[in-house]
Amino acid sequence: MKRLLLAAGLLTAFAPLTMARETRPALTFLQELNAKQSAALGTYKAEMPGVPTIVIKAKGAQLIMAAEGFPELDVTLNDKGELSAAVLPEGFKFTLIKDKDGKVTGMKVETPMGGGDLKRVEAAKPVAAKPEAKKAEVPDVLGVYESDEIEGMRIKGEMVWEKGKLMLKTDGQPDLEVKIGKDDSLTTTPEIPDVTSMKLTRDKDGKVIGSVLETAQGKLNFTRKTFPKPPGAEAPKAEAAAGLPDVLGKYEAEDPASPVAELEVLVKEGKLVIMVEGQPEINFTLDKMDNVVAPNSPEGITSKFQRDKDGKITHLIADTPVGKLSFKRKTFPKPPTAEKTDAPKKADAADPLARLKALEGIYTTDMPGLPVVTMRIKDGKLVVEPEGDTPISDAKLSEKDELSGEGLPDGFTVTIDRDKDGKVTGMTVKTPMGDAKFTRAPLK
Structure with a gap:
C-alpha cells in the first residue's frame, strides 16, 4: 500500500508537467555547478517496484530533476538539502539524505498521498561529448605559384585550404580540388585537359618550392612565390620565443543576442587567462590545432582560436550548451617578448x-x-x-x-x-x- 501511495504521489506531481512545464532560463556562458549542487547529481531509485526512478542532472549551472518517463523539471537546492520547483503542486517535498560523512545517499520523498525513501544508486555521469572528427592535416603547400615565361606571359595559380579541401584557384578558370600522392604527384578534380602529370618540387631540406606540369608539348615549371602557414601550423618563431601565442586582447561577441558581450585574453603570472566579467578566470594553453586546453573550463564548453589566411588569430569560437558563440578580436596587444641576449652593444x-x-x-x-x-x-x-x-x-x-x-x-x-x-x-x-x-x- 505504501508503495502504491508513493508511486501515485510522484505521478501526480510530475504528470501536469506535460501540459505546463517551467520555462528554463538561458544558460550563461561559462557557468558551472557549485560543490553542493554537484553532490546532488545521481539516480535515485526506490527498492519497491512501481515507484518511478528520479534522476538529478545538470545543464550548465541549472539542476534538472526528471521522473522516469516524464519531462525534465528545473529545480533549486537550498542549504537544508531540499529540492524545489515553482510548478510542483503544494504538499510535495524532496529532501536529500546524507550519511554521517555528509555524502548524499538517497532522497526522502513526501507527497499528500504518502512518502518514502529513494536510494541513490549511481552518480550521474556527464554526457560525453561526441569525439571531434579528425581534421585533415593541411600540407605545407599553400601559396601562389608562378610559371616560367611562355610566349611573353606567365601563368599564376594559388593553392588554398577551403572547407577541409586543398583547392587550386586560377583566374578565369574553375576551382580544382587537389589530392597529393605519396610520391608528391598531384591529381585534380575535374582533371586539367592535356595534362599528363603534375608533381611537387622540393629543395634539399624537403620544403615545397614549386611544381612541374607535364603535357604532350613538354614540361612547364612553376615556382612557389608565397609561403603562408597552413591552418594549425606551429606558432611563428616570434611567438615561440616569447613563450606565449599571439592571442592577447579583447574579443567582442558577433551575435548581439550572445549571453556574453565580450571577453578578454590576458597574461597573469606568466600564464594565459580568459576573463569574462562575473565569471571565474580560466587558465589555459593552446594545442597545435589552436584548441583551448583548460583543466578548469566548465563542463560542456569547448573553445578554439581561429586564424586568418595569414596565420593571425582573429576569433575565439566557443561551443556551449546554448550553441556556438563567435567572438571577434578587437585589440591586438603584443605578448611579452623574450629577453634579448644577443643585442649588439x-x-x-x-x-x-x-x-x-x-x-x-x-x-x-x-x-x-x-x-x-x-x-x-x-x-x-x-x-x-x-x-x-x-x-x-x-x-x-x-x-x-x-x-x-x-x-x-x-x-x-x-x-x-x-x-x-x-x-x-x-x-x-x-x-x-x-x-x-x-x-x-x-x-x-
Missing part, C-alpha cells in the same frame, strides 16, 4: 672585429637555386662560405653595411639587414638575375 660600432663577429650565423633564403651561406670569424677575419662554392676568406664590412671581398661575383651587392635595435637579421643580395632576401640564424 654600443661599443660594437667602434670595434671593427665586434661588428664582424655580429654577422656570424647561417643565412638561408626561400628563393630556389641559391645556396645556404655561413659566416664565421676565423683568425680574426670574416669568412663567407656559400654552400658548394668558393669561400670569401677575408670579407670586409663597410660603414654602409655592405660586404665586399675577393671571390664575390661581378654585379653582386651584399647588404646586411638589421632590426630597429641594430641586431643583424639577415642580408639582401642583389644580382643581375634579381634580388634575394636571406634570413640569419645562429651558428649551430
Whole structure:
C-alpha cells in the first residue's frame, strides 16, 4: 500500500508537467555547478517496484530533476538539502539524505498521498561529448605559384585550404580540388585537359618550392612565390620565443543576442587567462590545432582560436550548451617578448672585429637555386662560405653595411639587414638575375 501511495504521489506531481512545464532560463556562458549542487547529481531509485526512478542532472549551472518517463523539471537546492520547483503542486517535498560523512545517499520523498525513501544508486555521469572528427592535416603547400615565361606571359595559380579541401584557384578558370600522392604527384578534380602529370618540387631540406606540369608539348615549371602557414601550423618563431601565442586582447561577441558581450585574453603570472566579467578566470594553453586546453573550463564548453589566411588569430569560437558563440578580436596587444641576449652593444660600432663577429650565423633564403651561406670569424677575419662554392676568406664590412671581398661575383651587392635595435637579421643580395632576401640564424 505504501508503495502504491508513493508511486501515485510522484505521478501526480510530475504528470501536469506535460501540459505546463517551467520555462528554463538561458544558460550563461561559462557557468558551472557549485560543490553542493554537484553532490546532488545521481539516480535515485526506490527498492519497491512501481515507484518511478528520479534522476538529478545538470545543464550548465541549472539542476534538472526528471521522473522516469516524464519531462525534465528545473529545480533549486537550498542549504537544508531540499529540492524545489515553482510548478510542483503544494504538499510535495524532496529532501536529500546524507550519511554521517555528509555524502548524499538517497532522497526522502513526501507527497499528500504518502512518502518514502529513494536510494541513490549511481552518480550521474556527464554526457560525453561526441569525439571531434579528425581534421585533415593541411600540407605545407599553400601559396601562389608562378610559371616560367611562355610566349611573353606567365601563368599564376594559388593553392588554398577551403572547407577541409586543398583547392587550386586560377583566374578565369574553375576551382580544382587537389589530392597529393605519396610520391608528391598531384591529381585534380575535374582533371586539367592535356595534362599528363603534375608533381611537387622540393629543395634539399624537403620544403615545397614549386611544381612541374607535364603535357604532350613538354614540361612547364612553376615556382612557389608565397609561403603562408597552413591552418594549425606551429606558432611563428616570434611567438615561440616569447613563450606565449599571439592571442592577447579583447574579443567582442558577433551575435548581439550572445549571453556574453565580450571577453578578454590576458597574461597573469606568466600564464594565459580568459576573463569574462562575473565569471571565474580560466587558465589555459593552446594545442597545435589552436584548441583551448583548460583543466578548469566548465563542463560542456569547448573553445578554439581561429586564424586568418595569414596565420593571425582573429576569433575565439566557443561551443556551449546554448550553441556556438563567435567572438571577434578587437585589440591586438603584443605578448611579452623574450629577453634579448644577443643585442649588439654600443661599443660594437667602434670595434671593427665586434661588428664582424655580429654577422656570424647561417643565412638561408626561400628563393630556389641559391645556396645556404655561413659566416664565421676565423683568425680574426670574416669568412663567407656559400654552400658548394668558393669561400670569401677575408670579407670586409663597410660603414654602409655592405660586404665586399675577393671571390664575390661581378654585379653582386651584399647588404646586411638589421632590426630597429641594430641586431643583424639577415642580408639582401642583389644580382643581375634579381634580388634575394636571406634570413640569419645562429651558428649551430
